Amino acid sequence: MTTMILAERPLDVDAEGFLQKPEQWDREIAEAIAAGAGITLTDRHWVVVNFMRDTFLTTGTAPTIRTLGKASGVAIKELYQLFPKGPAKLAAKIGGIPKPRGCI
Amino acid sequence: MKNILILGSGTAGTIMANRLHRLYRRDVAQGTVRITVVDQDTTHVYQPGLLFIPFGVYQERDVLRPRRRQVAEDVRYIQSAIRSLDATSDTVVLENGDRLSYDVCILATGAHLAPEETEGLLGDEWQKSIFDFYTIEGATALAARLQSWPGGKLVINVVENPIKCPVAPLEFAFLADWFFTKRGIRDKVEITYATPLDGAFTKPLAAKRLGHLLQEKGINLVTEFNAGSVDTEGKRLVSWDEREVPYDILVSIPLHKGASFIAGTPGLGNDMNFVLTDPRTLQAQLKPNLFAIGDATDVPASKAGSVAHFEAEILTDNVRRFLAGEPLEPAFDGHVNCFIETGFDKALLIDFNYEVEPLPGKFPIPVIGPMTLMEESRPNHLGKLAFKWVYWNLLLPGYDIPGIPPQMSMRGKQLVTAAESAA
Numbered sequence: 001m002t003t004m005i006l007a008e009r010p011l012d013v014d015a016e017g018f019l020q021k022p023e024q025w026d027r028e029i030a031e032a033i034a035a036g037a038g039i040t041l042t043d044r045h046w047v048v049v050n051f052m053r054d055t056f057l058t059t060g061t062a063p064t065i066r067t068l069g070k071a072s073g074v075a076i077k078e079l080y081q082l083f084p085k086g087p088a089k090l091a092a093k094i095g096g097i098p099k100p101r102g103c104i
Numbered sequence: 105m106k107n108i109l110i111l112g113s114g115t116a117g118t119i120m121a122n123r124l125h126r127l128y129r130r131d132v133a134q135g136t137v138r139i140t141v142v143d144q145d146t147t148h149v150y151q152p153g154l155l156f157i158p159f160g161v162y163q164e165r166d167v168l169r170p171r172r173r174q175v176a177e178d179v180r181y182i183q184s185a186i187r188s189l190d191a192t193s194d195t196v197v198l199e200n201g202d203r204l205s206y207d208v209c210i211l212a213t214g215a216h217l218a219p220e221e222t223e224g225l226l227g228d229e230w231q232k233s234i235f236d237f238y239t240i241e242g243a244t245a246l247a248a249r250l251q252s253w254p255g256g257k258l259v260i261n262v263v264e265n266p267i268k269c270p271v272a273p274l275e276f277a278f279l280a281d282w283f284f285t286k287r288g289i290r291d292k293v294e295i296t297y298a299t300p301l302d303g304a305f306t307k308p309l310a311a312k313r314l315g316h317l318l319q320e321k322g323i324n325l326v327t328e329f330n331a332g333s334v335d336t337e338g339k340r341l342v343s344w345d346e347r348e349v350p351y352d353i354l355v356s357i358p359l360h361k362g363a364s365f366i367a368g369t370p371g372l373g374n375d376m377n378f379v380l381t382d383p384r385t386l387q388a389q390l391k392p393n394l395f396a397i398g399d400a401t402d403v404p405a406s407k408a409g410s411v412a413h414f415e416a417e418i419l420t421d422n423v424r425r426f427l428a429g430e431p432l433e434p435a436f437d438g439h440v441n442c443f444i445e446t447g448f449d450k451a452l453l454i455d456f457n458y459e460v461e462p463l464p465g466k467f468p469i470p471v472i473g474p475m476t477l478m479e480e481s482r483p484n485h486l487g488k489l490a491f492k493w494v495y496w497n498l499l500l501p502g503y504d505i506p507g508i509p510p511q512m513s514m515r516g517k518q519l520v521t522a523a524e525s526a527a
Contacts, residue, residue: 061380063375
């Protein structure tokens with residue numbers, strides 16, 4: 001675990017920049033992480049990011065891309081437009097939760 | 105009497121039944137312990153052998169045996185689908201409504217293919233130009249097709265991880281290169297490997313070596329490709345971000361899911377129906393008397409027979425501890441051991457766990473081997489072929505494999521510097 005300064009605050013992150021302590025997160029940090037990935041957050045992005053974060057905080061696991069597509073209110077195709085290449089991974093990173101354990 | 109209930113009689117369930125039977129042999133004979141196994145069908149498939157069927161190396165008869173005969177006679181065996189599991193009353197309900205109560209329940213219900221989750225996969229072209237090789241039906245249909253195929257574009261696609269045996273799709277690509285070379289039409293076949301990962305494999309060092317092998321064999325690699333749909337008329341595989349891969353034959357590794365009844369028990373599984381499981385003790389998160397093993401779990405280890413075998417030794421001891429009221433041992437380290445068939449009578453071997461990625465070296469004895477890690481060799485290939493005998497005669501009956509303990513060993517492995525690994 002390393003420390004990264006973002007939005008003028010020290011954050012505990014893993015090697016890929018995923019926050020390790022979700023409580024260190026706020027909207028300003030989300031916007032800074034998104035900017036680093038070349039994304040300007042719109043209302044549609046926020047629907048996904050909030051869903052991602054709420055699911056993680058209530059169940060302890062991040063939803064997969066398929067669950068996002070079925071339950072977040074944003075279809076899979078649009079997810080890929082909003083978060084190019086890896087929507088679940090990117091939305092988790094912006095939402096300030098650890099990297100989803102999807103792939104082995 | 106203590107009731108131990110095992111759901112599923114595949115690799116993991118069969119090994120658990122036989123190991124627990126050996127541990128409690130006397131108690132079973134005296135009627136103080138009862139071991140019950142439930143499975144929905146009658147045929148045990150040697151799944152590592154399915155890879156060889158499309159290329160005519162193995163036939164159907166090489167990989168199929170009756171399930172019941174792999175399980176010790178004193179174990180009660182019930183053939184039935186499972187309707188539900190009620191964790192509150194410690195009861196499993198079978199298809200016909202019969203109820204089985206348990207003191208300990210082991211979920212060994214595996215993973216199955218869900219091609220219906222990808223638009224266009226399951227349709228008129230299924231098993232005509234679109235195939236899987238993870239089922240006996242798919243593998244044999246593909247064998248018939250490849251035998252007489254005049255050539256064209258062969259595309260291998262992993263829809264989404266996790267999948268069973270994550271190296272099998274790569275092995276399929278390597279063997280296809282060998283098969284078409286042997287048939288004398290390699291120059292008429294374009295092989296493409298399309299994966300959602302950002303490299304050939306999940307672990308960096310292995311991804312690098314396997315990526316080189318793909319290149320050497322003239323196999324195209326398409327990365328970060330998340331298949332969204334198949335256009336069966338235009339014969340194109342289309343990703344969610346609208347990239348296209350044209351094919352004449354599509355070999356798909358569809359989305360995998362855990363058993364569907366798991367979704368009916370709140371808190372038991374994740375959104376793909378894999379059981380939420382402690383990665384060290386193999387106890388389910390939902391309740392202390394529930395355990396999970398093999399492909400059925402959500403632990404971050406490969407879904408592979410070797411993992412089920414290593415887990416079984418640890419889980420047998422933890423079931424004993426649980427029934428004796430002792431604390432569980434957090435002993436499982438995520439140990440995986442996989443042969444990777446690379447064609448032309450060679451194979452590669454990888455050995456890793458939760459923390460240590462696959463490293464080069466010798467296995468299982470330092471310097472001597474006889475097998476080499478991370479490098480192609482003929483002894484590795486012979487090891488892979490010999491594994492069929494080991495599977496039926498040592499693994500399923502629940503014996504230890506000499507020289508290969510459940511925890512990964514660093515003996516014989518060469519340490520690779522971070523710089524080398526990143527290069």
